[in-house]
Amino acid sequence: MIITDSIIMQSETEVAVTHHPIPMCIPEIRGNEWKYVKECFDTNWVSSVGPFVNRFEREIADYLGASYTVAMCNGTAALHIALMVAEVQPEEEVLVPSLTFIAPVNTIKYIGASPVFIDAEPDYKQMDAAKVVDFLDKKCRWLNGGLFNKETSRRIKAIMPVHVHGHPVDMDPILEVAAKYELVVIEDATESLGSKYKRNFTGTLSHIACLSFNGNKIITTGGGGMIITENEEWARKAIYLSNQAKEDSVEYIHNEIGYNYRLTNVQAAIGCAQLQMIDEYIKDKRRIAEYYNEHLSGLQGIDTPGEAKSVFSNFWLYSILVKQNEYKMDNRSLMQKLTEEQIETKLLWHPIHSLPPYEKFQSYEIQVADELYNQALCLPCSVGITEEDQQRVVKSIRRISSS
Ligand SMILES: *Cc1c(COP(=O)(O)O)cnc(C)c1O
Numbered sequence: 180m181i182i183t184d185s186i187i188m189q190s191e192t193e194v195a196v197t198h199h200p201i202p203m204c205i206p207e208i209r210g211n212e213w214k215y216v217k218e219c220f221d222t223n224w225v226s227s228v229g230p231f232v233n234r235f236e237r238e239i240a241d242y243l244g245a246s247y248t249v250a251m252c253n254g255t256a257a258l259h260i261a262l263m264v265a266e267v268q269p270e271e272e273v274l275v276p277s278l279t280f281i282a283p284v285n286t287i288k289y290i291g292a293s294p295v296f297i298d299a300e301p302d303y304k305q306m307d308a309a310k311v312v313d314f315l316d317k318k319c320r321w322l323n324g325g326l327f328n329k330e331t332s333r334r335i336k337a338i339m340p341v342h343v344h345g346h347p348v349d350m351d352p353i354l355e356v357a358a359k360y361e362l363v364v365i366e367d368a369t370e371s372l373g374s375k376y377k378r379n380f381t382g383t384l385s386h387i388a389c390l391s392f393n394g395n396k397i398i399t400t401g402g403g404g405m406i407i408t409e410n411e412e413w414a415r416k417a418i419y420l421s422n423q424a425k426e427d428s429v430e431y432i433h434n435e436i437g438y439n440y441r442l443t444n445v446q447a448a449i450g451c452a453q454l455q456m457i458d459e460y461i462k463d464k465r466r467i468a469e470y471y472n473e474h475l476s477g478l479q480g481i482d483t484p485g486e487a488k489s490v491f492s493n494f495w496l497y498s499i500l501v502k503q504n505e506y507k508m509d510n511r512s513l514m515q516k517l518t519e520e521q522i523e524t525k526l527l528w529h530p531i532h533s534l535p536p537y538e539k540f541q542s543y544e545i546q547v548a549d550e551l552y553n554q555a556l557c558l559p560c561s562v563g564i565t566e567e568d569q570q571r572v573v574k575s576i577r578r579i580s581s582s
Pocket residue numbers: 253254255256279280282283341367369370391392393402403404
């Protein structure tokens with residue numbers, strides 16, 4: 180998209196009103212996408228069977244060093260299936276962060292189970308691993324071979340960490356406590372493809388994990404998702420459930436309720452082309468984050484995001500914290516001012532534990548998630564954003580604070 184500025188007028192004091200819009204996060208399509216999609220049309224393989232589906236699954240598995248991958252029509256479907264193959268039962272509970280996009284929480288309800296909401300930690304906005312351990316140790320009891328929530332009497336079955344904005348959750352304490360209480364860990368790696376925790380890719384750290392290839396994710400298929408696991412039986416079950424639980428395709432025998440969740444060959448074709456670019460995209464995302472960090476870090480009232488020791492973040496989304504007292508304005512007012520200058524920004528998700536469908540479920544000591552929600556602002560960080568546009572964002576944030 181090239182829209183030229185009609186008037187170039189950018190000083191520290193004058194507001195430039197005629198600039199082109201800077202979007203928050205848009206896809207980058209400049210590789211083999213068109214060629215591969217054309218191949219689908221030319222060969223008539225357009226639906227959920229076809230060579231690109233298998234190829235995309237294999238290539239993601241190779242990239243991550245994972246054993247089994249099963250493509251799905253989106254990340255939410257992948258999470259739904261992951262909960263089913265992990266045999267989370269209705270009436271059981273799953274620990275999930277309150278500060279997340281709502282999809283993983285909804286999938287817990289799809290299967291009739293209940294979420295228990297865990298706070299974020301302040302440094303990287305991730306599920307607070309210490310609070311996960313605390314909750315399980317203090318608020319639950321081991322009884323007849325299972326861990327039960329003292330307050331609700333329900334069985335705790337799984338933990339679902341979400342690598343928010345691409346930065347890995349501190350997984351070791353979570354994996355350790357999960358092993359201690361025989362819980363399943365289901366990673367929501369939908370935002371963190373390419374990120375690493377202690378040299379291992381997110382998505383390969385737990386029992387089963389999910390990816391998304393939605394339009395704004397690090398790579399896209401338009402819409403799409405994938406399950407990753409080392410468990411062959413679970414992988415087979417995921418294929419089965421996402422394919423209408425078809426036992427026999429001649430006689431159409433179905434012994435269970437299944438779903439139509441498969442990815443199409445056309446989408447997988449886009450995915451194969453996108454995956455060829457992922458290293459470049461992540462390099463760009465990290466360069467974008469570095470630029471903002473360097474040019475905003477001195478600014479009073481603005482906190483820039485860091486990267487924990489021994490992790491590698493794909494910096495999928497970039498968000499600052501706006502400290503109202505020092506910046507003289509809160510994140511929402513800053514968002515409004517930037518919108519007036521055609522700079523698109525986004526708030527963090529509303530913490531889920533206080534949203535109407537979920538407010539009656541248990542939440543454990545949540546404070547930080549609300550604070551982050553009230554301070555965070557996501558800045559434009561498309562892979563293709565130019566340095567001039569980043570400079571414009573920085574200048575605007577600096578000018579607004581001093582006016
Ligand atoms: C994008 C996203 C999903 C869902 O992916 P879709 O492909 O849009 O269904 C799930 N969890 C998180 C944290 C996400 O950001």
